[in-house]
Amino acid sequence: MNAKIREPFSDRLFVYTIYFILCLILVAVIYPLIYIVSSSVSDPQDVIAGNVWLFPVNPTLVAYKAVLSNSQIMTGFLNSIFYSIAGTTICVCMTIMLGYPLSKKTLAGRHYIMFFLVLTLLFEGGLIPLYLTVKNLGLLNTRWAMLLPGALTVWQVIVVRTFFQSTIPAELSDAAEIDGCSDIHFLLKVVIPLSKPIIAVLVLQYAAGIWNSYFDGMIYLNDAKLFPLQVILRNILILNQFDPTMMKDVQEMMKNQNMTTLLKYALIIVSSGPVLLIYPFIQKYFVKGIMIGSLKG
Secondary structure, eight states: OOOOOOOOHHHHHHHHHHHHHHHHHHHHHHHHHHHHHHHHTSOHHHHHHTOOSSSOSSOOOHHHHHHHHOHHHHHHHHHHHHHHHHHHHHHHHHHHHHHHHHTOTTSTTHHHHHHHHHHHHHOOOOHHHHHHHHHHTTOTTSGGGGTSTTSOOHHHHHHHHHHHHHHSOHHHHHHHHHTTOOHHHHIIIIITGGGHHHHHHHHHHHHHHHHHOOHHHHHHOOOGGGOOHHHHHHHHHHHTOOOGGGOSOHHHHHHHHHHHHHHHHHHHHHHHHHHHHHHHHHHHHHHHHHHHHTOOO
């Protein structure tokens, strides 16, 4: 009764091979992160000399002190937080407002609307027409230029529409309508509370995209006080590429070059930290929502 069926050697070899490959992938993903963190808190001389492999060498927080003492970085950090929160709110609201009506079979002409939406995935005007549109609307060099041009993603609308079609039964909507519930109240009181997984997916994807975006800030903004963090970091790293012919003091030149290398690692941690901190709290919703929303039937 207690005898167990012994797995064939080929099956065990296959399982061990899969585990080995997964371990290699894990190391390939984790090691760069550990190296960046260790390098950001190590002595600049040791980082330049290649003495940092896994753990910090001669730990120091000089790079983070330099980052936090830079007023431009803090301004860009606050701007990115504002753009991420406000932009994510606008994007999620507009995606739900468009995806929910398209999930209703009673919406007249919904197939034509979907056709034109999908058409924009295949053909687009390009950067110049988009820039001229933003300019003619008077949005250049304003915070709205970072929020409105990318306020809606067609792919996310398709995912949300599919989620509503597969999760919210039509009978529930009919019962609510019989009880006198309007479409707006049904959306706010029933649909949204049942759609936490897909909303978590939208929040994470929109927030990560807005947080990491720098190209919009480069082409739409001229005022440094409005720059997001990514643009500030790009400018700092470029301005810190010193020309040796412009430096009179060789020791000062070497010090600045070492600090530039160390700042790169500290800036990576500062810029990617918020997204990494948010993800664990919505991971359970993210996995469920992306799997349900990915069914395109």
